[in-house]
Amino acid sequence: MPRPETDIVATRIRIMDAAEHIIQEKGAISFTMTDLATAVGMSPSNLYRFFESKDALAEAMAGEWFAELEIIMDGLVSAEMPVEEKLYQFFAKRLMVKRARFEDDPGLFESYMELGDEHFEVIKGYVDLADHYMASILAEAMEKGYFKGLDLDTVVSLVNTMMQPFCNPKLMMQMMHLATDERLRIVISTILSGLQAHDEQVPVKPELHIAG
Amino acid sequence: MPRPETDIVATRIRIMDAAEHIIQEKGAISFTMTDLATAVGMSPSNLYRFFESKDALAEAMAGEWFAELEIIMDGLVSAEMPVEEKLYQFFAKRLMVKRARFEDDPGLFESYMELGDEHFEVIKGYVDLADHYMASILAEAMEKGYFKGLDLDTVVSLVNTMMQPFCNPKLMMQMMHLATDERLRIVISTILSGLQAHDEQVPVKPELHIAG
Numbered sequence: 431m432p433r434p435e436t437d438i439v440a441t442r443i444r445i446m447d448a449a450e451h452i453i454q455e456k457g458a459i460s461f462t463m464t465d466l467a468t469a470v471g472m473s474p475s476n477l478y479r480f481f482e483s484k485d486a487l488a489e490a491m492a493g494e495w496f497a498e499l500e501i502i503m504d505g506l507v508s509a510e511m512p513v514e515e516k517l518y519q520f521f522a523k524r525l526m527v528k529r530a531r532f533e534d535d536p537g538l539f540e541s542y543m544e545l546g547d548e549h550f551e552v553i554k555g556y557v558d559l560a561d562h563y564m565a566s567i568l569a570e571a572m573e574k575g576y577f578k579g580l581d582l583d584t585v586v587s588l589v590n591t592m593m594q595p596f597c598n599p600k601l602m603m604q605m606m607h608l609a610t611d612e613r614l615r616i617v618i619s620t621i622l623s624g625l626q627a628h629d630e631q632v633p634v635k636p637e638l639h640i641a642g
Numbered sequence: 643m644p645r646p647e648t649d650i651v652a653t654r655i656r657i658m659d660a661a662e663h664i665i666q667e668k669g670a671i672s673f674t675m676t677d678l679a680t681a682v683g684m685s686p687s688n689l690y691r692f693f694e695s696k697d698a699l700a701e702a703m704a705g706e707w708f709a710e711l712e713i714i715m716d717g718l719v720s721a722e723m724p725v726e727e728k729l730y731q732f733f734a735k736r737l738m739v740k741r742a743r744f745e746d747d748p749g750l751f752e753s754y755m756e757l758g759d760e761h762f763e764v765i766k767g768y769v770d771l772a773d774h775y776m777a778s779i780l781a782e783a784m785e786k787g788y789f790k791g792l793d794l795d796t797v798v799s800l801v802n803t804m805m806q807p808f809c810n811p812k813l814m815m816q817m818m819h820l821a822t823d824e825r826l827r828i829v830i831s832t833i834l835s836g837l838q839a840h841d842e843q844v845p846v847k848p849e850l851h852i853a854g
Contacts, residue, residue: 580828591820592804592829594813601806601813608803616792616800616840624836628828 442480445470446491454538458545463487488549495542496556499524503563513570518618520567521596525609528599532606543600560597561586571622579627592621654692657682658703666749670756675699700761707754708768711736715775725782730830732779733808737821740811744818755812772809773798783834791839804833 448469452461463484467477481487502523506516532539546553565586571577577585590597595605596614660681664673675696679689693699714735718728744751758765777798783789789797802809807817808826 587820588825588828588832591807591817591825592832594806594817595803598813601810605803608799613800613803616837617804619840620800620804620833620836620838622836624832624834625828626832628831 438480442490445477445480446487446494449487449491450538453541453545454535458541458548485549485552488545489552491542491545492549492552492556496559498527500559502527503560507563507566513567513574513576514618514622517567517571517622518615520564521593521618522611522614525596525602525611525614528602529606529609532599532603536603539599540603543603561590564589576622577625580625585625588625589621592617650692654702657689657692658699658706661699661703662750665753665757666747670753670760697761697764700757701764703754703757704761704764704768708771710739712771714739715772719775719778725779725786726830726834729779729783729834730827732776733805733830734823734826737808737814737823737826740814741818741821744811744815748815751811752815755815773802776801788834789837792837797837800837801833804829 445466449461449466452465452469463477463481464474466487467474470477481490503520506520506523509516511519565582568577568585568589569582572582572585580588594601596602596609596617602609657678661673661678664677664681675689675693676686678699679686682689693702715732718732718735721728723731777794780789780797780801781794784794784797792800806813808814808821808829814821
């Protein structure tokens with residue numbers, strides 16, 4: 431019976447649109463399923479047939495938020511291109527999507543961040559998935575000789591650390607003007623050429639760097 | 643007349659302590675000079691003799707917050723040590739101070755961040771001062787041949803970008819467990835060995851990195 435299934439999907443989308451409108455107006459913290467039922471003209475018990483809790487609604491909204499980013503990540507992992515370019519695009523393409531969303535409606539972007547904070551257990555899965563995709567690109571780079579002396583988990587964690595202004599949406603809100611493509615390219619290249627284990631106490635051998 | 647001067651300083655300190663107690667209890671956003679006057683048992687007009695506005699109070703509190711960090715930065719800039727170690731300690735020593743403050747009272751730490759957000763024009767001067775100290779260390783590194791092809795302003799800005807989890811106190815609150823000394827040393831060494839201008843489109847020459 432395809433008809434009812436389609437109706438359910440359409441109604442769920444209509445409810446999510448209404449929820450987005452509410453968080454856009456009021457922020458994500460204070461809205462309740464009762465507010466949402468009123469906004470879509472349903473009884474609360476009817477609303478709960480479509481989303482059994484605010485958690486379930488947040489999960490569906492997070493799914494929409496991450497869907498486009500997942501397609502980008504999934505496409506890149508199997509793409510035929512040099513791993514250096516792949517790592518760059520892994521951040522550049524997602525940065526472009528997030529920047530467009532932010533510029534389109536900074537207030538709504540912030541409300542989505544609040545919604546994510548409120549339902550972090552939901553977001554955690556998507557963050558782990560992004561780490562998983564990134565790990566497979568970084569593993570490819572390690573096969574080519576990058577990141578000598580470091581294990582993959584350490585590399586994933588250090589790359590995440592240095593890439594925060596290009597991938598942490600909350601930090602991006604504060605620093606969006608700094609997250610340019612040109613700067614991203616330099617940071618990726620810094621990580622690729624500089625990130626490796628060092629035995630000595632002084633970080634690097636200065637004599638390698640004397641100009642001329 | 644040293645006596646009255648000393649009394650004024652002592653009273654200002656007592657008022658700042660009371661203000662800290664208030665933001666610790668209620669957060670920084672909502673408290674007023676009237677609340678503060680009540681807390682120290684003064685009339686509002688008497689309080690205004692010591693701090694002419696909430697801005698002036700925030701400025702004095704920011705001064706206390708940054709005083710220890712300024713001593714560290716000032717001492718390091720003129721210290722006799724290899725510039726690589728100097729750059730590492732520039733972040734490591736301040737990280738240690740901020741981590742200790744955070745662990746001592748995470749709620750108060752967060753309230754200070756709120757106070758800073760509310761009075762950003764006050765904080766901005768201290769942020770610029772830290773950039774100024776960092777620039778003089780990075781200029782010293784450039785004299786030794788680091789960061790080829792980049793100008794000092796670009797280097798300052800890129801180093802700030804990659805160091806966010808070790809120097810942005812708001813981000814540190816979320817990622818304190820990641821900001822270890824060992825990771826800091828690797829990130830500094832990555833920046834020193836990897837950060838430079840690149841002409842080619844592909845970030846680095848992979849053949850330089852093939853192991854063996």
